[in-house]
Amino acid sequence: MKKAVCLMLVLTLLISLSGCHGTRGLKAFEIPEVFDTSRAYEITFWAKNDTNVVQADIYRQTIRDFQALYPNITVNMRLYTDYSRIYNDVITNIATNTTPNVCITYPDHIATYLTGVNTVVPLDQLLVDQSYGLGGREVRFESPTREEIVPQFLEECSFAGHYYALPFMRSTESCYINKTYVEKLGYEVPEVLTWDFVWEVSEAATAKNADGTFQVNGQKVMIPFIYKSTDNMMIQQLHQLGAGYSTGAGEVRLFNDTTKELLYTVAEHVKSGAFSTFKISSYPANFLNAGQCIFAVDSTAGATWMGSHAPLLDISKEQLVEFETAVRPVPQFDPANPSMISQGPSVCVFNKEDPQEVLASWLFTQYLLSNDVQIAYSCTEGYVPVTTKAQQDPAYQDYLSREGEDEEEHYSVKLQAVKLLLSHLDDTFVTPVFNGSASVRSASGQLIEETVKAVRRKQPVNEQSIQELYGKMRSLYRLDQVGGNLGEKAELGALPATSVVLLATLGLCWIGIGAYSATEWYKKKNGQDRK
Amino acid sequence: MKKILAFVLVLAMVLAFAGCSSSKAMSHADFVAAEMDSQVTVETYVQATQSWWDNKITVYAQSEDGAYFLYEMACPEADASKLVPGTKIRVTGTKGEWAGEVEIMDATFEILKGSFIAEPVDVTALLGTDELIAHQNEKVIFKGLTVSKVEYKNGEPGDDIYVSFTYGDGTYDFCVERYLTGPETEVYAAVGELQPGDVVDVEGFLYWYEGVNTHITAVTKA
Incomplete structure (x- = not known):
C-alpha cells in the first residue's frame, strides 16, 4: 500500500511538473567575454x-x-x-x-x-x-x-x-504629383499640400467629355487621388488633427468621432470617383505613369517607380504619358506644422x-x-x-x-x-508600440478600405454603418484583447478553474508527501526508541 | 376556416423557404455582364489553388462556360486541402478588377457534389488581339513561343520567375507564380533552365496584370 501511495504521489508530481514544460523558453542572452x-x-x-x-x-x-x-x-x-x-x-x-x-x-x-x-x-x-x-x-x-x-x-x-x-x-511617404495636369486644371502646386487642395483638384479632375472620356487626360480612366497605404493615411490624418489612435499603454482610441468624419470624407470622394486605394485599384505608380492619376501617395522608397522617366516600370512604354512630376510631403491639415510618418x-x-x-x-x-x-x-x-x-x-x-x-x-x-x-x-512621428499595435495599424487602414468598398457597392455609409464597421474591426483584429505594456506585469484577473484545480492538486501532493515523510520519520523514531 | 388557416400556413412556409434559399448561381455570361462591385454567385470547379495563408486562399476556377479568379477567398486551413482540382464549389463574393484582372473578391464558398477538370484551350492565334481577354483566367496553351528573357524576381531562385516570350511581332510577359508553382515544382525548375531563343509550348492560367500575364503551369520544348 505504501509503495502504491508513494508511486501515485511521484507520478502526480511528475505530471504536474510536466505541465510547466515549454513555458520557460530560452535562457536570457549574456554577452560572451x-x-x-x-x-x-x-x-x-x-x-x-x-x-x-x-x-x-x-x-x-x-x-x-x-x-x-x-x-x-x-x-x-x-x-x-x-x-x-x-x-x-x-x-x-x-x-x-x-x-x-x-x-x-x-x-x-x-x-x-x-x-x-x-x-x-x-x-x-x-x-x-x-x-x-x-x-x-x-x-x-x-x-x-x-x-x-x-x-x-x-x-x-x-x-x-x-x-x-x-x-x-x-x-516616409510622399505625394507624387502630375504637375502638368494640376496646372491644366487651373491650379498651382503649393509647397505644402493641404487635404482641401488635393480633394478640390481631384474633384475637378473627374469632369468628363460628352463621349465619356475625362477632360483632363482624354482617356477613359482617371482616378485623381490614389493612396497606397491606407494604414498610413488614417494614422497621419489622425496625428495631424491631434485625434486619438492608441496610447503607449496599448489603449485603442482609433474608433472615435474624428475617424468617423474622416471616413465620411473618404466616402464622399469615392462616390464622385475622385479617390481610390491600392488594394482596390492597383499600384498608384501605374496609374500616375499612364496619366490616369494626379496625386499618388506612396513611400519615398517607391520613388524609382514614379514619373514618366521612372527607371522601374510596371506598365508598357506605350502606356506612358509625358508629364512633369512634383514631389511633396503627404497632404496636411495644418501646413504650418507638417507631420508625416517615419517608417x-x-x-x-x-x-x-x-x-x-x-x-x-x-x-x-x-x-x-x-x-x-x-x-x-x-x-x-x-x-x-x-x-x-x-x-x-x-x-x-x-x-x-x-x-x-x-x-x-x-x-x-x-x-x-x-x-x-x-x-x-523633425516633422516625423511614429505610433506607440505594444503587443497588438500591428493589429491597430491594420484596422486603421481597413476602416478606409471597407468604406471605399461600401461606397463602390452602393451600400450606405452613415452613423449606423460606421458603428457596425467599428465593431467588425474590433472583432476581426481582436482589439479588445490587445494592449498592456510589454515587460510589465499586467492584472490578469482570477485564475481559471482548471488552474485552481491543478494548483490545489499540487498543494495536496506536497502535503501528502510531507505527511508521509513525517509519518515515516515518526515510526522510525519510535522504532529506534523501542530498540 | 381550417382550410384557410392551413393555406395561409403553407404559403407562409413556402415563402419562408424561398427566403432562406441562397441566391441563384449565375452563368459565366451573366458574370461578365454583371456590374463591377456587384455581388455575384457562381458555381464552378477548382482547377488549382495558390498556397493557403492567413485564412485565405486564391483559386483558379473554371466551368464549362468560362473561368474565374477567386482572390483571397475566405477559407479555414482545414478546408484548404478539400479544394483539390475538379472540386465543385458555390462561390459568393463581389466582382472586382485589379490591374486589368477581373476577379471575385471577399468571397465565401461551399463545396458541392460534382467534378470537372478543364482541358487547356489553344489561344496562340489570339495573342496580340482584343479577343484574348474573352478567355481571361481559363486554362490555356500557347504553342511555339520564343523565349526572350528569364528573370528571377529577386535575382535568384526562390520567388516568382518573370519570363518574356515573343510571338509574331509581339512580346508577352508571363510569370511563374511562386504561390501557385513554387521552387519545388517541375515547372519552376523547367522555366529556370530556359534560355533565350528556346521555342516552347506554354500552358497556364490566363491571368492579367496590366495586360496578359499568364501564370505558367507547364512548359515543354516545341
Missing part, C-alpha cells in the same frame, strides 16, 4: 526588398564582404518582398524555436515576437559593449558609434524599456541557446549599419541612411548633389523624395 573564432557559425538572415533586384544584390554583396571579415560565419539569406509574410513566418517559427538569427522587420511586429520568452535579444548591453558593441574595439570593421545613429531613428526601436532592434533604413525597416536579433551564435548574429546586424551598406542600400530607393556617419560621408553627399544627372541612380524624383525626408526629419 570573447567571441570564439575557432568555431564555425551558420546564421540565417531574413531580409526584405522592394521587388528591386539591385537591393537583393546589395544584400548578397554585404554578406560576401562580411564573410570575408569573419570567415567563420556563414550567412544564409532568405528574401521576402512583403513584411507581413516575414511576420507570419517568424510567428510560426517561434513555437518551434526555428526563428531566423537576424531579421528585417518593424517594431510593431517585434512587439508581438516578444510574447515568446527571451525570443528577441535586448540590445541595450550590446550597443555599448566595449569589445563587440557599436564601434567596439574587437569589431573588425568600422561600425558607427551609438551616438552616430540618428537619435529619433534609434528611439523608434526602443519599447518596453529596452532597445529590441536597430534601424536599418528610414523613409522603414529595422533589424532585430533572435536569441539562441548558443550565446556565441547570437554574438555572431549581432556582429552581422552591426555590419548592416556600416557606411558601405548604408550608402549602397539607401541609393537604391528614396531611403535615408540611419547614421549621421553615413549621411555625412563625402560619397553620400556627392550622391545627393547629383540630382537629375541621369535617370538611374540619380533619378530626380528619387532624390527629391530623399531630400524631402532629410529636410523634414
Whole structure:
C-alpha cells in the first residue's frame, strides 16, 4: 500500500511538473567575454526588398564582404518582398524555436515576437559593449558609434524599456504629383499640400467629355487621388488633427468621432470617383505613369517607380504619358506644422541557446549599419541612411548633389523624395508600440478600405454603418484583447478553474508527501526508541 | 376556416423557404455582364489553388462556360486541402478588377457534389488581339513561343520567375507564380533552365496584370 501511495504521489508530481514544460523558453542572452573564432557559425538572415533586384544584390554583396571579415560565419539569406509574410513566418517559427538569427522587420511586429520568452535579444548591453558593441574595439570593421545613429531613428526601436532592434533604413511617404495636369486644371502646386487642395483638384479632375472620356487626360480612366497605404493615411490624418489612435499603454482610441468624419470624407470622394486605394485599384505608380492619376501617395522608397522617366516600370512604354512630376510631403491639415510618418525597416536579433551564435548574429546586424551598406542600400530607393556617419560621408553627399544627372541612380524624383525626408526629419512621428499595435495599424487602414468598398457597392455609409464597421474591426483584429505594456506585469484577473484545480492538486501532493515523510520519520523514531 | 388557416400556413412556409434559399448561381455570361462591385454567385470547379495563408486562399476556377479568379477567398486551413482540382464549389463574393484582372473578391464558398477538370484551350492565334481577354483566367496553351528573357524576381531562385516570350511581332510577359508553382515544382525548375531563343509550348492560367500575364503551369520544348 505504501509503495502504491508513494508511486501515485511521484507520478502526480511528475505530471504536474510536466505541465510547466515549454513555458520557460530560452535562457536570457549574456554577452560572451570573447567571441570564439575557432568555431564555425551558420546564421540565417531574413531580409526584405522592394521587388528591386539591385537591393537583393546589395544584400548578397554585404554578406560576401562580411564573410570575408569573419570567415567563420556563414550567412544564409532568405528574401521576402512583403513584411507581413516575414511576420507570419517568424510567428510560426517561434513555437518551434526555428526563428531566423537576424531579421528585417518593424517594431510593431517585434512587439508581438516578444510574447515568446527571451525570443528577441535586448540590445541595450550590446550597443555599448566595449569589445563587440557599436564601434567596439574587437569589431573588425568600422561600425558607427551609438551616438552616430540618428537619435529619433534609434528611439523608434526602443519599447518596453529596452532597445529590441536597430534601424536599418528610414523613409516616409510622399505625394507624387502630375504637375502638368494640376496646372491644366487651373491650379498651382503649393509647397505644402493641404487635404482641401488635393480633394478640390481631384474633384475637378473627374469632369468628363460628352463621349465619356475625362477632360483632363482624354482617356477613359482617371482616378485623381490614389493612396497606397491606407494604414498610413488614417494614422497621419489622425496625428495631424491631434485625434486619438492608441496610447503607449496599448489603449485603442482609433474608433472615435474624428475617424468617423474622416471616413465620411473618404466616402464622399469615392462616390464622385475622385479617390481610390491600392488594394482596390492597383499600384498608384501605374496609374500616375499612364496619366490616369494626379496625386499618388506612396513611400519615398517607391520613388524609382514614379514619373514618366521612372527607371522601374510596371506598365508598357506605350502606356506612358509625358508629364512633369512634383514631389511633396503627404497632404496636411495644418501646413504650418507638417507631420508625416517615419517608417522603414529595422533589424532585430533572435536569441539562441548558443550565446556565441547570437554574438555572431549581432556582429552581422552591426555590419548592416556600416557606411558601405548604408550608402549602397539607401541609393537604391528614396531611403535615408540611419547614421549621421553615413549621411555625412563625402560619397553620400556627392550622391545627393547629383540630382537629375541621369535617370538611374540619380533619378530626380528619387532624390527629391530623399531630400524631402532629410529636410523634414523633425516633422516625423511614429505610433506607440505594444503587443497588438500591428493589429491597430491594420484596422486603421481597413476602416478606409471597407468604406471605399461600401461606397463602390452602393451600400450606405452613415452613423449606423460606421458603428457596425467599428465593431467588425474590433472583432476581426481582436482589439479588445490587445494592449498592456510589454515587460510589465499586467492584472490578469482570477485564475481559471482548471488552474485552481491543478494548483490545489499540487498543494495536496506536497502535503501528502510531507505527511508521509513525517509519518515515516515518526515510526522510525519510535522504532529506534523501542530498540 | 381550417382550410384557410392551413393555406395561409403553407404559403407562409413556402415563402419562408424561398427566403432562406441562397441566391441563384449565375452563368459565366451573366458574370461578365454583371456590374463591377456587384455581388455575384457562381458555381464552378477548382482547377488549382495558390498556397493557403492567413485564412485565405486564391483559386483558379473554371466551368464549362468560362473561368474565374477567386482572390483571397475566405477559407479555414482545414478546408484548404478539400479544394483539390475538379472540386465543385458555390462561390459568393463581389466582382472586382485589379490591374486589368477581373476577379471575385471577399468571397465565401461551399463545396458541392460534382467534378470537372478543364482541358487547356489553344489561344496562340489570339495573342496580340482584343479577343484574348474573352478567355481571361481559363486554362490555356500557347504553342511555339520564343523565349526572350528569364528573370528571377529577386535575382535568384526562390520567388516568382518573370519570363518574356515573343510571338509574331509581339512580346508577352508571363510569370511563374511562386504561390501557385513554387521552387519545388517541375515547372519552376523547367522555366529556370530556359534560355533565350528556346521555342516552347506554354500552358497556364490566363491571368492579367496590366495586360496578359499568364501564370505558367507547364512548359515543354516545341
